[in-house]
Amino acid sequence: MYIHHHTCISPQQTFRNADVEALQENTDNKLKAKEPVYDGIPPGILRRMGKAVRMGIGAAIPIIKQQSTDGIIIGTANGGMEDCIKFLNQIIAYDEGMLTPGNFVQSTPNAIAAQMGLLDKNRGYNITHVHRGLAFENALLDAMLMIRENPGNHYLLGAVDEISDYNYNIDLLDGCYKNEKISNKALYTTSSEGTIAGEGAVMFLVNNDAENALAKINAIQTLHTTDETEVRHALRQFMQQHFAPGQKADMLLTGENGDNRLLKYYTAAESLFDDHTTVARFKHMCGEYPTASSVALWLACYPQPLPPHMIKKQGSAAAVRNIIIYNSYRGLQHSFIHIVITHKK
């Protein structure tokens, strides 16, 4: 499967005139997306959209405008969380009284893919994968299967999740975020439990056309385990299976997130690579959220060399062609993606 267009709304300067050299700083443990002016969404509709739906549609519009697609495949763990809890608050506040259904309808996770279909009058395949930390990976796998089954078709593939005060609170109580406030610039130097929250929307146009593609998704694998040895073993097998003999990864892009409880997984993964491979990280840019690996894929397709603030260890590889993304969500859900860069970097 090949990636042709990619858009990203994130806490960094990634949408229109993308520039990831300079890192936007944030110090309140919530990296909120820099939302653009949303051209192309009718104002009446835009007003009613929750943030997740808005970011998703906003990121999708530049792609939909260029190419009509045969289907929409979205990964989101929570969809419109803000609307969901707003409706919940109404239920409690009005003691199940007369409620307005707007928030309820907007809160279903498939509202994002549904709205895209509605705006684009797209009657093709429309699906929403919600498997928490592997929601985007399952969407990616689905897109790969669709293209294998329907060669010649184009699909809009994407991922969206939002920070709402409510899910931040639930995840904070659950120990996901740091208790002390830190700068995202210092994410990897704090040795404590928890990480910082993030959000964003990333969209890709995918098909099986190699010509003029940005990148090829060669393989993806997902894994559920809490055992880092198992992760290491699976990643080694993954590379043996999908790399040509003698081929090496030029870059390992990991989801390291400053949570000292998860470091063992990333250390185990890194131990499989030698001096050839550059090790890079991305969560200081977008924060941690269930579909953050979509930002890693967007960065892997980024047309310029990745900036120094992303590099953990510079390798000796002359050019970056083969990239492995390894991401772990809460030390339970893991994914490996093998990307081959087909354009010049």
Place this chain on the structure above:
Amino acid sequence: MSRIFVTGMGMISAIGDAVQKNREALIRKQSGISTLTLFNTKYTGLRPCGEIKKGTQELKDMLHAHEKGTTRSSALALHAFKEAADDAGLSAQQLSSPHTALIGGSTVGGMCLTDELYHDANRSENGSEYLSSYDCASVNLYLQKRYRMGGIINTINTACSSSSNAIMYGARLLKNGLAKCVIAGGTDSLAKFTINGFNALHILSPEKCAPFDRDRKGLNLGEAAAFLVLEKEEDIAGKKTYAELTGYGNSNDAFHPSSLSDEGDGPFLCMQKALEKAGLSAPAISFINAHGTATENNDAVESRAMLRLFGTPPPFASTKANTGHTLGAAGAVEAVFSVLSLYYQEIYPGLHFSNAIAATGLKPETHYRQMSLQHVMSNSFGFGGNCTSLIFSKV
């Protein structure tokens, strides 16, 4: 590509806590719609529901499901999953194999605990035991952990077509060689969230629902879990098979966030795609398990879409008056009913029907009968215009 067969089934709904009990209830024309007795809401007595008359604690005790943070949705899923896995004779080793996948649909997930969620979202300390159990994925993550499942695990939420899409996705994993065995289905339990949501949309019936009836007053919510075990022809030598999954199709109606287009483009297209996938022409369908929620919008549109595609539609009925609308579980529940119809060569009647909708004149089947069935279609349509149709065929 390989042929896909159903080798095991499990379900729990308001009309029974096992597949055979559900079948007997369907034959007896039993409705599981009743006044709520376990689930606490202001709408008790005002909005009858398809409530499973087993308390959450009772379910957990029965299933030895005392892990911290286990929700009613997860307990119901476990109940149906166990029955399906046992029915297909899957060993613990097979369940934990990297070649066994679990694909589940859900719309409510752990949000059945609406009050707990409210408190956890709004307070600053003393979180409940359910902090990581509210999302839809929590159900399948629970099953994954309990059975140490090693294959692809996925959760799909496309509203009321979620578990039909889970079954379709599972079949595609098998056909593409990414799994040898797939357990696919869905679960949803009653929640203040959905009762209030559907009530705010004015589509909950104050009476027992009457699918396809001229005077229908809306839907009854229900709760259920159902799973089907899907395996490839080459891997099931000598095994009992219930039916073959021959067709599936999904289409987006692209009309409105919570209602279907007048002409039923999405329903029409998904049925058409499923026929194409199965390599069948419309007259080959022997029976349709319709989505038939008994809302004003759904039944009129589904009828028109059936008329458009079939001219004269085959016999059809909806089982929503038996189980209630079980949302994310509905597609799997009705897939099981469709498979039972084929396996036993019988059709289950729709309840509470008196008069046909004037504009379409279509009458659902109202009597249980034995009937020769080759191909049964099962429809599921959800919010956002998400429409999915499955076709099962006789083996």
